[in-house]
Amino acid sequence: xxxVTQTPKFQVLKTGQSMTLxxxxxxxxxxxxxxxxxxxMGLRLIHYSVGAGITDQGEVPxxxxxxxxxxxxxxxxxxxxxxxxxxxxxxxxxxxTAGRNTGELFFGEGSRLTVL
Amino acid sequence: RKEVEQDxxxxxxxxxATVAFNCTYSNSASQSFFWYRQDxxxxxxxxxxxxxxxxxxGRFTAQLNRASQYISLLIRDSKLSDSATYLCVVRVWDNxxxxxxAGTRLTVKP
Numbered sequence: 001x002x003x004v005t006q007t008p009k010f011q012v013l014k015t016g017q018s019m020t021l022x023x024x025x026x027x028x029x030x031x032x033x034x035x036x037x038x039x040x041m042g043l044r045l046i047h048y049s050v051g052a053g054i055t056d057q058g059e060v061p062x063x064x065x066x067x068x069x070x071x072x073x074x075x076x077x078x079x080x081x082x083x084x085x086x087x088x089x090x091x092x093x094x095x096x097t098a099g100r101n102t103g104e105l106f107f108g109e110g111s112r113l114t115v116l
Numbered sequence: 117r118k119e120v121e122q123d124x125x126x127x128x129x130x131x132x133a134t135v136a137f138n139c140t141y142s143n144s145a146s147q148s149f150f151w152y153r154q155d156x157x158x159x160x161x162x163x164x165x166x167x168x169x170x171x172x173x174g175r176f177t178a179q180l181n182r183a184s185q186y187i188s189l190l191i192r193d194s195k196l197s198d199s200a201t202y203l204c205v206v207r208v209w210d211n212x213x214x215x216x217x218a219g220t221r222l223t224v225k226p
Binding site for chain 2: 104109
């Protein structure tokens with residue numbers, strides 16, 4: 001089972017460049033989300049989606065865009081990369097009930113992004 | 117003050133030891149509680165949910181104290197394979213906003 005697949009695993013950007021982190025899941029989960037993980041800090045929610053066509057902001061949405069055109073895919077776009085966006089990014093999905101995830105998040109392997 | 121606080125450790129214990137981690141949360145509206153495990157340079161995985169009455173899963177026991185706003189994780193008979201970072205997770209207002217602690221690192225030594 002593939003589960004949650006993220007690409008790329010590693011990326012180096014220059015300040016001001018844009019890029020898209022891809023996330024796909026094959027578990028038919030309605031809920032998908034993006035987190036970033038920085039040293040000494042917990043994972044922080046960037047954006048999430050409770051179904052195709054529905055997205056919402058998390059704790060740290062600035063500088064990031066998302067869209068959800070299919071149940072399977074939830075790409076994260078960095079509009080104009082900044083050094084503060086250097087981080088490890090995790091995509092996570094979950095079953096959901098009435099628009100709420102179950103609490104059991106299935107994470108991808110992570111994407112390590114460095115912005116110079 | 118962080119919304120979810122954990123002792124970062126590291127906790128270094130011998131095989132067979134019992135070890136306990138605490139986690140405190142600041143938002144009294146928190147509704148659901150979880151422990152996740154994250155191996156070095158890997159993704160987090162759910163270890164167990166934490167129920168109001170406390171719950172056990174094999175060698176792992178989780179407790180919740182709403183009055184003092186903390187949750188705990190007890191690991192008995194530690195194994196080498198328990199070496200990992202343990203993340204405390206709190207859901208606020210019973211919605212999708214799950215707040216993660218920075219984690220407590222455990223190393224179990226032979």
